[in-house]
Amino acid sequence: MDDFKTSVEISRKWKSSRVASEIIQKFKNKNLNPKVILLFTTIHYEKELKNILSSIKSEFPKSPLLGGTVSGFITNEGCFTRGVTALAIDYPNMEVSVAIGHNIKRNPKKAIDNCKENLQIEKKYDNNFLLEFLPTAVIPNIPTVGQKVIISSEKVGNNAVKLLPRMSYLNMGYDRADEIIEQLSQEYKNHGIIGGCTMDDNKMLRSYQFFNENFFKNSLCILEISSDIKYNIKGTTAFEVLDKGFEITNISKDKHTIKEINNKKAKTTFLDFFNWKETDLSDLYHFYRRIFYYPFGFQKNNKWHTCMMGGLWGENIILSVKAEDNNMKFLSLSTGKLLNNTKNLLENLNKENIHVCFSIACETFIETLGDKIYSYKDLFSNYFTDIPYLIVFMAGESIYTIDEGHHHLYESINLLTM
Numbered sequence: 001m002d003d004f005k006t007s008v009e010i011s012r013k014w015k016s017s018r019v020a021s022e023i024i025q026k027f028k029n030k031n032l033n034p035k036v037i038l039l040f041t042t043i044h045y046e047k048e049l050k051n052i053l054s055s056i057k058s059e060f061p062k063s064p065l066l067g068g069t070v071s072g073f074i075t076n077e078g079c080f081t082r083g084v085t086a087l088a089i090d091y092p093n094m095e096v097s098v099a100i101g102h103n104i105k106r107n108p109k110k111a112i113d114n115c116k117e118n119l120q121i122e123k124k125y126d127n128n129f130l131l132e133f134l135p136t137a138v139i140p141n142i143p144t145v146g147q148k149v150i151i152s153s154e155k156v157g158n159n160a161v162k163l164l165p166r167m168s169y170l171n172m173g174y175d176r177a178d179e180i181i182e183q184l185s186q187e188y189k190n191h192g193i194i195g196g197c198t199m200d201d202n203k204m205l206r207s208y209q210f211f212n213e214n215f216f217k218n219s220l221c222i223l224e225i226s227s228d229i230k231y232n233i234k235g236t237t238a239f240e241v242l243d244k245g246f247e248i249t250n251i252s253k254d255k256h257t258i259k260e261i262n263n264k265k266a267k268t269t270f271l272d273f274f275n276w277k278e279t280d281l282s283d284l285y286h287f288y289r290r291i292f293y294y295p296f297g298f299q300k301n302n303k304w305h306t307c308m309m310g311g312l313w314g315e316n317i318i319l320s321v322k323a324e325d326n327n328m329k330f331l332s333l334s335t336g337k338l339l340n341n342t343k344n345l346l347e348n349l350n351k352e353n354i355h356v357c358f359s360i361a362c363e364t365f366i367e368t369l370g371d372k373i374y375s376y377k378d379l380f381s382n383y384f385t386d387i388p389y390l391i392v393f394m395a396g397e398s399i400y401t402i403d404e405g406h407h408h409l410y411e412s413i414n415l416l417t418m
Contacts, residue, residue, distance in 0.1 A: 004229065005032055005090040006356040008075045008388040012083040016048035020055030023086050027060075034060055034088035036096045036223060038131075038358065039067035039210055040392050041084045043200040049208060049215045052084065057213040063088070064098040066223050067210040068133045068198030071363040074377050074391040076384070081201075081366065087358060087390045089418075094227040095121040100211045101220040104134050105168045108176045111220045112183050123226045129233070129416070130188060131223040131358075132195035135207045136395035137175045137310050137320045140167045147205065149287045149311040152278060157314020161257055164318075174256060174310070178321040178408040180220065181398035185406035191224075192233040192401050194414045196360040196394030202288060202367075204310075204395070227418070230353060235399050235414035236345045237304060238338035238365070239295075239331040244273055246296075248326040255322035265315040273330070281312070292364045293333045295410065298325035306331060306410040308396075320396070321408060333368050333411055339376065342413060346383045354417045357389035360397050361413040 009026040011019040027034065037060065045052065046069075057065060072081040099118035101111025139147040142160045151157040167173035175197050184193055198207040208215045246269070250260035261269040271278065274294065281287040297306040307328070311318040357380075369376055380389050391413070399414045400406040 003092055004355050005030065006088065006388055007032055008085065008087045008390045010075055010077055010080065010083055010085045012080070016045070016051035017055065019045070019048065019084050020052050023084065024056060024059045027088055032088050032090045034063040034090050035094050036089055036225070037063050037065045038087040038390070039065055039084070040070045040073060042072065042082050043069050044082050045084060046208070053210060053215060054213045056086070064096055064223070065210060065212050066098055066131065066133060066221050068221070069200060069208045070392045070394055071199055071202055072366050072393045074380065076381060076388060079373050079377050085390060087356070087388070089356065091227065091229070093125070093229070094225060095123070095125065097121040097224045098211065099222050100216070102216065102218065104180070104218055104220045105173060105176055108179050108220070109183060112180065112187065115220060115222045116187060119222065119224045121224060121226055125226045125228045127228065127230050128190065128224070128226045129192040129231050130184065131416070132180065132184060132193065132220065132398065133198055133209050134177060134180060134195070134220045135175060135209060135218055136197035136199045137204055138172045138206065139204050139311065140164070140172045150278065150281055151313040154314040157316055160313045161316050164257065165254075174320055175396060177396050177398055181400060181406045181408050185400040190402065192231060192416070193399065193406075194233055194360055194416050195398040196392070197396040199363060199395035202363055229355070229418050232349065232417045233399065233401050233414065234345055234349070235397070235409070235412055236341040237409060237412045238333060238341055239304070239306070239411050240334050240337060241304060242330040242332055245327065245329040246273070248323060248328065251323060251326070255324065256319050258317040258319065258323065259315070266317045267312045267315045270317060278312075293368070294330055296328040296330050298323065298328055300324060301405050301407070303407050303409070304331065305407065308410045333364060335368055335372060338365060338368070339372070339379070342376065343379055345413075345415065346379060349417060351383070354384070354387055357384055357387060357415060357417045359389070359391040359413055359415045361391050361393050362397060362411045363393045363395055364411055365413070366393055
């Protein structure tokens with residue numbers, strides 16, 4: 001289709017002016033006047049964000065821009081854990097609208113309502129979808145304790161748990177992404193939706209969402225597209241279901257804090273399952289390295305949903321999403337299954353009707369794959385030989401289709417093709 005123009009570009013310059021000018025020039029070299037720009041950076045550009053965003057918007061003032069910080073990305077050019085990437089689409093038969101809602105952790109419904117008010121397009125085409133970006137969970141800063149994933153003292157941990165409801169008013173704590181995709185799917189039943197949580201370099205200390213020339217810490221950014229081009233949304237997960245499991249016998253009212261497992265103290269019982277010691281999880285790096293590979297989860301609408309652990313406070317297990325079932329199974333992230341499932345996912349696409357591919361994948365894949373990430377890239381490059389594609393690695397992946405319903409997942413990859 002000659003009038004559909006798209007491009008995925010990268011810059012690994014350090015200075016904001018050079019980053020922006022490089023991406024701008026690459027778009028201009030391809031004669032793009034973007035209808036929309038998706039921009040993603042790693043956290044290394046934290047101090048350069050304002051200049052990068054304002055420079056690109058100055059050059060393309062009529063092009064809505066959305067995105068955020070990610071832990072890495074893959075494009076036709078390679079695999080990167082430092083850099084800036086942008087995807088632009090230029091097509092006449094496409095309506096675009098963007099909206100933002102603030103204080104997402106404090107009041108997700110209000111943020112969605114604000115977005116809905118500002119998503120104003122005619123929808124004269126039959127193919128409509130949303131992209132949504134919001135912040136990942138942030139480790140709360142507890143007075144006298146600090147930002148810790150493990151609080152050894154049972155007394156201090158129990159007191160810290162009591163503060164969690166207040167933390168949402170400070171826009172810290174859970175990402176609430178599971179609530180967001182559930183509400184969006186109700187509001188936009190005839191749309192497809194994919195989304196993800198912006199993040200840093202896997203420390204869960206801060207992240208940023210981009211909306212035109214501005215960036216925010218606790219906002220929901222939504223892009224709505226209506227077009228005469230058909231889109232396709234597909235996804236897959238990458239874990240094995242283990243025989244080990246347990247029953248949650250005491251949980252908080254909001255379903256985020258497990259207090260007892262099998263009628264025993266939650267943390268101690270959990271560590272005993274794998275013969276782990278608390279000292280094995282003593283810092284952020286070792287905590288996430290172990291926890292992300294052996295999460296637990298429940299089955300919902302024929303999909304396994306991962307309950308990613310956000311902390312061990314006293315004897316309490318803090319979850320990033322609600323535990324919607326008391327019967328849990330342990331899961332194991334599998335490199336082989338990730339490669340095979342992604343290969344099958346790609347092979348089931350109709351390549352003839354694809355002009356661009358945008359994907360949101362779990363950050364855990366970067367560490368799990370190691371040097372096999374280049375083999376992972378090859379799956380896409382071999383399939384999309386002459387088609388631009390972008391995979392961004394985020395901290396939680398949301399998906400909604402009319403056929404399969406809504407899901408907020410971890411250790412998954414979701415593809416949007418047009």
